[in-house]
Each structure stands twice: as structure tokens, then as C-alpha cells.
Amino acid sequence: MSANTYKLWALGNAVNDGVSGSIHIGLAAIAKRANPGEPNIVINELLCNLFARALFLPCPPGALLDNAGENYFCSLNFNLAGQALPPSPIPLVLSKCQPLCWGVLLFDALVMNTDRHGRNLAFDRTSERIQIFDHSRAFLPLKATIDTAIKDNAGKLGFSGHCLKQEISSMDGFDFWVARIKSMPDYIVEESVNEICEIGFPNDKKSVTIDFLKSRRNGIDSLIKNNIAEFPNLPKPVATIAPLPAATANPVPAAANVAVQPVQQK
8 A cells, every 4th residue: 555645734833842743733624423324334434444555555544523512434535636536437447457457346345335336446647546434334234234244145245236346357356355355363352343433333242243253254265255256357267077087997797708608409
């Protein structure tokens, strides 16, 4: 993941402490809070941000904010121009960032992101870099619980209308990102779940959630390969035919080689 630049809101006064000339600043960020229809927004954003940053995917740094006792999740604003981001041209994204696109796909399978589209996968045509953001409907979308998430997604991709899934046509980058995700340490999964328990995720579901996410991590390659038919442009595996059994060492003699005694006429 390359170093990215984020938007400065304001420059303030000097801190006047230490020797590095530190100053107070205001950073531009995008913040979200839960609502009655989507009570898991902050939980989902925090978990996904912790995972994405641990994997060094191009996802803006995020943090929790407190506003009069209410939790917000905010992510730094990478949109330096300040204009509405256009939808990303997915074929161009794939042509320029093919290996990294597998990182995004596999990450979205890991966290069961149901909402990846061209407006939350940003592409900068000048730098040819992508940024992923907006994970409100990953992990536990809408009013889902961890029990329903496990039941509905065991052995499945965890998404249907993914913008990259419909277009990707090469496995370039797949093995690299499978290896990286599988090598994500247990403590990343465990501490990330601990973090969301601090902001409302049920503590009595901690162990089952950790086990479920570790299982998805460990079998991330199988999740894709077992659902390869859902990728319309990927080459499908060729069916193999079992070889015929080898000939026996002592074949039965042919009928022509069997001696026949003539019948004597009387």
C-alpha cells in the first residue's frame, strides 16, 4: 500500500512543547453513526478498517469519535479536489490494478461485504491508485446478527453484486493475496473483535465470532474456488477424467489359445 495524502482542514497554533515545531491542525474526515435501520454501522466500519489496514489494503485510516456519548466512525478524507467522486471505470481499474483487485475481492469475501460498487472503490486516473472505503454494509449489514451472518454465509462468498466479480477475468494476484490474508495473525482477528465489543457488539458472541472469522481467513481460497461459477469471466477449471486401470500382470488366455479335444465319432 503506497503512502496516501489526506485533506487538511485548517492549520492552528504552535503546540509550543518539544523541539519538532509541532502545530495543531484540523483534518478533513467523513463520519458516520448508527441509526435505527442500521444499528451496526460503526461496528462494521471499525472491524473492516482494522482488517484492511492490517492487510495494507488502500483504505483510509479511521478512528472512533465521541459526540456527547454517541460513537461515530470517521475516516480521513482522501478527496483532495473536494468534488463528488465519479463512478470508477471497472475495466480500466482491472487493467491498471489487476493483482490488487484480488486483494479487494478476497477482503470483501472475508468480511462479507455486500456493497462494493464503483462509488466506494475510488480510482485516481493520474496516479492509477485505488482507495476502498464505506464498509457500513459489510460483516453485519442492516439489522443482521452474528448468528444470521454465520448461518447465511457459511461456505459462501458473502456478496452477490460485487463490481469486480462481474468483470475480473484473470487469476493474477490471487495467490499473493490468499497468502497474505491467510498469514494475518490470530491476534489481529482477536483484538479487532475485542475492539467492536467495546462499542456494543455482544460480549457473549465474542468467541464464536473470532472462530468464524478465523475459519473464513483460513479457507479464503476455497471460498472463491468453490464458488467460481459466480465469476462469469474467470476461466473455469477443466474437469479431469480418471485414468483406466492398468492391465493385469497375468491376463486370462485368449479363447484361441485354449486347447480343444476333438470328438471321436463312432
